[in-house]
Amino acid sequence: MSLKTLKKIEDAVKERPGELSEARIKGAKVVGWFNYNIPEEIIYALGLIPIRLGTGGNDKLVEVGSRYISTKNCVFTREVVGLFAKNNDPYIKNSDVVAVDATCIQIYRVAELIQYYFKVNTVILGVPRNFSSPEGKSYFESELQRFVNDLEDFSGKKLEETKLSQAIKLYDEIRFAIRTLYEYQAADNPPIKWREVFNIVHAGFYLDRKKYLSLLKELLTEIEENHGYPVISEKGNARILLSGSIIPPGDTKLIDIIEQLGGRIVGDDLWSGLNSFLNVDIKEPTVKGIADAYIDRVPHAALPYLDLETDRRLKNLKQLIHDFKAQGVIYHTLRYCDAFSFKAIETKNVLKREKIPLLEIHTEYAGSDIEAIRTRVEAFIEMLKLGKVQELIA
Amino acid sequence: MANNDHAFAGVDIGSLAAKSIVVSNGSIVGQSLIRTSINTEESGLIALHKAIDSAKLSQKDLEFIVATGYGRVSAPYANKTITEITCHGRGAYYLHPNTRTIIDMGGQDCKAIRLDKDGTVIDFVMNDKCAAGTGRFLEVMANVFKVKLEDLGPLALSAKEIVPMSSTCTVFAESETISLLARGEKPENIIKGLHYAISNRVAGMLSRIGIENDVFFSGGVAKNVGMKAALEEVLEAKIVAPNFDPQLVGALGAAILAQDYSLKEA
Numbered sequence: 001m002s003l004k005t006l007k008k009i010e011d012a013v014k015e016r017p018g019e020l021s022e023a024r025i026k027g028a029k030v031v032g033w034f035n036y037n038i039p040e041e042i043i044y045a046l047g048l049i050p051i052r053l054g055t056g057g058n059d060k061l062v063e064v065g066s067r068y069i070s071t072k073n074c075v076f077t078r079e080v081v082g083l084f085a086k087n088n089d090p091y092i093k094n095s096d097v098v099a100v101d102a103t104c105i106q107i108y109r110v111a112e113l114i115q116y117y118f119k120v121n122t123v124i125l126g127v128p129r130n131f132s133s134p135e136g137k138s139y140f141e142s143e144l145q146r147f148v149n150d151l152e153d154f155s156g157k158k159l160e161e162t163k164l165s166q167a168i169k170l171y172d173e174i175r176f177a178i179r180t181l182y183e184y185q186a187a188d189n190p191p192i193k194w195r196e197v198f199n200i201v202h203a204g205f206y207l208d209r210k211k212y213l214s215l216l217k218e219l220l221t222e223i224e225e226n227h228g229y230p231v232i233s234e235k236g237n238a239r240i241l242l243s244g245s246i247i248p249p250g251d252t253k254l255i256d257i258i259e260q261l262g263g264r265i266v267g268d269d270l271w272s273g274l275n276s277f278l279n280v281d282i283k284e285p286t287v288k289g290i291a292d293a294y295i296d297r298v299p300h301a302a303l304p305y306l307d308l309e310t311d312r313r314l315k316n317l318k319q320l321i322h323d324f325k326a327q328g329v330i331y332h333t334l335r336y337c338d339a340f341s342f343k344a345i346e347t348k349n350v351l352k353r354e355k356i357p358l359l360e361i362h363t364e365y366a367g368s369d370i371e372a373i374r375t376r377v378e379a380f381i382e383m384l385k386l387g388k389v390q391e392l393i394a
Numbered sequence: 395m396a397n398n399d400h401a402f403a404g405v406d407i408g409s410l411a412a413k414s415i416v417v418s419n420g421s422i423v424g425q426s427l428i429r430t431s432i433n434t435e436e437s438g439l440i441a442l443h444k445a446i447d448s449a450k451l452s453q454k455d456l457e458f459i460v461a462t463g464y465g466r467v468s469a470p471y472a473n474k475t476i477t478e479i480t481c482h483g484r485g486a487y488y489l490h491p492n493t494r495t496i497i498d499m500g501g502q503d504c505k506a507i508r509l510d511k512d513g514t515v516i517d518f519v520m521n522d523k524c525a526a527g528t529g530r531f532l533e534v535m536a537n538v539f540k541v542k543l544e545d546l547g548p549l550a551l552s553a554k555e556i557v558p559m560s561s562t563c564t565v566f567a568e569s570e571t572i573s574l575l576a577r578g579e580k581p582e583n584i585i586k587g588l589h590y591a592i593s594n595r596v597a598g599m600l601s602r603i604g605i606e607n608d609v610f611f612s613g614g615v616a617k618n619v620g621m622k623a624a625l626e627e628v629l630e631a632k633i634v635a636p637n638f639d640p641q642l643v644g645a646l647g648a649a650i651l652a653q654d655y656s657l658k659e660a
Binding site: 386 | 464476477478479480514515516517518520522523602
């Protein structure tokens with residue numbers, strides 16, 4: 001039995017492009033954004049509409065993008081440039097300005113290119129490479145202040161503390177709701193699937209944030225009332241945590257394969273998934289408060305491992321494996337996504353010490369490697385399950 | 395065979411060859427190996443029937459069939475499909491229980507598998523994006539030297555010197571070989587160089603999962619004595635050679651797993 005609110009969310013997403021066009025006719029301005037460290041709270045508090053941009057899984061767009069960006073850039077960035085070249089994506093078409101933080105420098109490169117080739121108005125937020133030093137923190141704060149000034153000029157409004165305070169409260173509630181949904185999907189007989197929650201996260205890239213929160217609350221109420229209707233029976237499933245490079249809306253290749261082969265995804269630490277909703281503790285409704293909170297989140301893989309033993313990403317990954325009771329990790333790397341590809345072996349070795357196996361799947365948006373991925377994922381699932389089979393035989 | 399005996403079959407449909415093994419009461423009673431045709435499903439069935447015939451059985455005597463290899467998806471006659479990784483692990487462990495690392499070099503892919511002391515797969519790595527380290531690579535090279543595939547290994551062993559090769563890409567290695575021949579290098583020295591280039595590549599793959607003795611070499615390429623010698627030198631490890639056709643290890647593992655699953659479901 002499918003949850004009714006899921007359909008409502010799906011319908012709301014379908015209506016969203018039309019809503020945005022209308023809002024813009026009435027004078028509203030849309031800030032489309034890329035990367036990981038753009039604080040939506042600020043955009044929202046300035047009365048602007050935040051939309052998180054970018055899709056994946058379309059090899060034709062990658063081809064189009066490759067006419068402008070190097071073929072040695074990752075497939076996601078190539079597809080994104082393709083989106084701007086084609087200009088058919090409703091959210092890109094409706095963006096009045098594109099905000100990009102310099103976390104992943106490949107996406108920063110996208111900002112340069114879309115400004116140069118497609119005359120897109122862009123706003124850049126600098127991000128320090130060393131995110132734990134005092135110098136890194138003060139740099140990020142000054143960059144964020146400059147970013148606020150740029151958006152104030154763009155919107156013609158000043159950032160007010162009360163508005164910021166309200167925005168922070170709204171986003172805190174959204175983050176809490178998403179974390180709660182992740183807990184539900186990981187349960188033994190879950191009332192909702194991981195994939196449904198992941199799609200809800202993506203719906204939140206687009207929907208009006210107040211409406212989004214009310215839909216999330218409605219969904220949580222429905223789940224509580226519906227308890228006792230598990231969507232997955234817990235019969236010998238291999239519990240898998242998904243990690244690695246971005247999996248944006250539209251890229252379903254790996255997820256489809258895992259599910260077809262009887263793997264159960266029970267969580268993720270993707271920056272297009274759960275990670276953005278973790279560890280955001282904004283202590284004061286000021287630019288400094290936001291800057292300090294964002295820099296203290298789980299860092300993005302584009303930033304270096306400064307210390308393997310204390311790294312917050314690895315700590316977070318281990319914590320999620322524990323919380324979601326995952327038996328193994330599938331670490332997804334996109335072709336030429338250096339940030340995640342380079343870290344695959346270290347991550348694997350760190351997890352090996354905890355006796356958690358990790359399978360790296362290196363892929364792109366073309367379909368030519370589907371069978372090759374299938375064999376690897378299938379063997380990995382067999383590996384996770386075989387212990388159980390041997391116990392049964394013995 | 396007595397009526398109360400139980401028989402199980404494994405079918406391994408690879409890119410170049412289809413193999414089948416029939417086991418009964420824990421021992422191998424039938425086997426086959428044929429070249430894969432354009433019709434994958436038919437190749438698997440022919441291999442299965444040949445193995446059944448060699449065991450003097452009929453298909454209805456089989457209690458459980460497991461299909462593996464890249465053609466496993468086109469095996470409607472199988473009760474279950476299992477990947478070649480798990481099957482090679484099981485087959486190698488059955489033949490040699492001290493196996494901890496497996497190098498499997500097949501027609502179009504190459505994989506390295508690690509087992510624990512119970513024979514369970516604990517890690518693996520696979521190369522199927524390019525032909526380096528595969529039977530196909532060696533077939534192309536045999537053609538360049540105008541020698542039979544099975545002569546490549548002995549030729550490599552007969553070399554007095556080694557000509558280093560920089561390419562493991564089939565296409566580039568072919569053109570590099572032609573240039574080396576034109577320069578007057580001895581064919582056997584170049585052939586030895588090719589075997590070392592491939593072994594170094596396999597060593598790189600193995601470094602990702604670690605190597606632990608005993609090392610077991612399976613797949614069609616394991617019949618090549620030159621490759622085995624080159625791998626032993628590069629990996630600084632002794633490769634065990636059980637008295638069994640290495641090309642049939644996947645099919646054997648599938649047959650043993652057929653028996654395991656049949657017992658589990660009973």
